[in-house]
Amino acid sequence: xxxxxxxxxxxxxxxxxxxxxxxxxxxxxxxxxxxxxxxxxxxxxxxxxxxxxxxxxxxxxxxxxxxxxxxxxxxxxxxxxxxxxxxxxxxxxxxxxxxxxxxxxxxxxxxxxxxxx
Amino acid sequence: xxxxxxxxxxxxxxxxxxxxxxxxxxxxxxxxxxxxxxxxxxxxxxxxxxxxxxxxxxxxxxxxxxxxxxxxxxxxxxxxxxxxxxxxxxxxxxxxxxxxxxxxxxxxxxxxx
Numbered sequence: 001x002x003x004x005x006x007x008x009x010x011x012x013x014x015x016x017x018x019x020x021x022x023x024x025x026x027x028x029x030x031x032x033x034x035x036x037x038x039x040x041x042x043x044x045x046x047x048x049x050x051x052x053x054x055x056x057x058x059x060x061x062x063x064x065x066x067x068x069x070x071x072x073x074x075x076x077x078x079x080x081x082x083x084x085x086x087x088x089x090x091x092x093x094x095x096x097x098x099x100x101x102x103x104x105x106x107x108x109x110x111x112x113x114x115x116x117x
Numbered sequence: 118x119x120x121x122x123x124x125x126x127x128x129x130x131x132x133x134x135x136x137x138x139x140x141x142x143x144x145x146x147x148x149x150x151x152x153x154x155x156x157x158x159x160x161x162x163x164x165x166x167x168x169x170x171x172x173x174x175x176x177x178x179x180x181x182x183x184x185x186x187x188x189x190x191x192x193x194x195x196x197x198x199x200x201x202x203x204x205x206x207x208x209x210x211x212x213x214x215x216x217x218x219x220x221x222x223x224x225x226x227x228x229x230x
Binding site: 006032034041042043044046049093095097105106107108109110111113 | 149151153158159160161162163166206210216217218220221222223225
């Protein structure tokens, strides 16, 4: 089946620094990728929809200047958490839709666990 | 807007017991329905899906039938194993909503030997 990877799998950073998370579709092209955030023992919260070659669409309440999304190619989207603070610590998960298939199936990455000290 | 309501957990079962996790949805269009499984510390894996009414999704002994009349997509398995212990998420997605997925809150299943 379709594979989506994320890098890094876990990262610890100091407060005030920026962290970049990569999401790659390994064996398919994805014009659309989604970024989610998951708090412990909670469901996934959609942060933004990343579209290749255009600006991301952010969900209400998500700061676009804090969570920068770049979807520069059909296989790569990046999420940069700028000036991270402890409250940004979370599990970040991306997903991708196969551009060549119809339907709404999304393939999820394994997640990136961010800890901000 | 779209919403998904899942049976609250946690659910604890003995090995070989029958499993049902209820899921109902609200959607304006004709969504596709999914069940995802998340093992500790990992991302989501697609377990099964159904794209239209009366479709039955099945995988690894799990089944769910898309019931439009009751707006439900309940997950069932006849005989659970310890390895099935995980968090299960019901979700829907529809193209008019730009393909975004709406997730239920998740149900934690623990299977004891």
